[in-house]
Amino acid sequence: GDSVTQMEGPVTLSEEAFLTINCTYTATGYPSLFWYVQYPGEGLQLLLKATKADDKGSNKGFEATYRKETTSFHLEKGSVQVSDSAVYFCALSSYNQGGKLIFGQGTELSVKP
């Protein structure tokens, strides 16, 4: 079945460092891909999405490109801030699965001043 695999955390970075969180997926057909973020004490929020190959999703300085050839959707940010500390989840949605999202296990990011 469809699945999502993320790099394990926790990831600890200094402020202004470059961030990459790896995400690969297995799916039949052409899924839509998402990054969700869970800040401490808050609900999951959609960070960005991409719906077809080579699309780039971006928001709040974060970017991810839908790579069909490598089945990947890595999250990147050029300069992280303390406020980016959160748990990040990669997810996919298949066309024939309605609103069902399949999530990775999450990657905790801690940014130190």
Place this chain on the structure above:
Amino acid sequence: ETGVTQSPTHLIKTRGQQVTLRCSSQSGHNTVSWYQQALGQGPQFIFQYYREEENGRGNFPPRFSGLQFPNYSSELNVNALELDDSALYLCASSSWGASGELFFGEGSRLTVL
């Protein structure tokens, strides 16, 4: 615009008991999904409701059931609780066909003793 609200935020039950969790969807949304998030894991899809009917179900036994009401709010019921049911239960609302763009509540933390 009112976001997704869930109640209760925390509860403790014992094995064999039954629990009902409630969710009010975001204004304008007609679809509700429920997810189970075990500690340190990504959310797992339980089921989705649209037009008061179940529309898609994950790998959960029949003792997990739900309802959606005419105002689009929803309930998740779990019978014969087991220790492994201890988790954060997340409700998410969306517009039908929104393809993975979900708006999550902060969740109900269930502990089964």
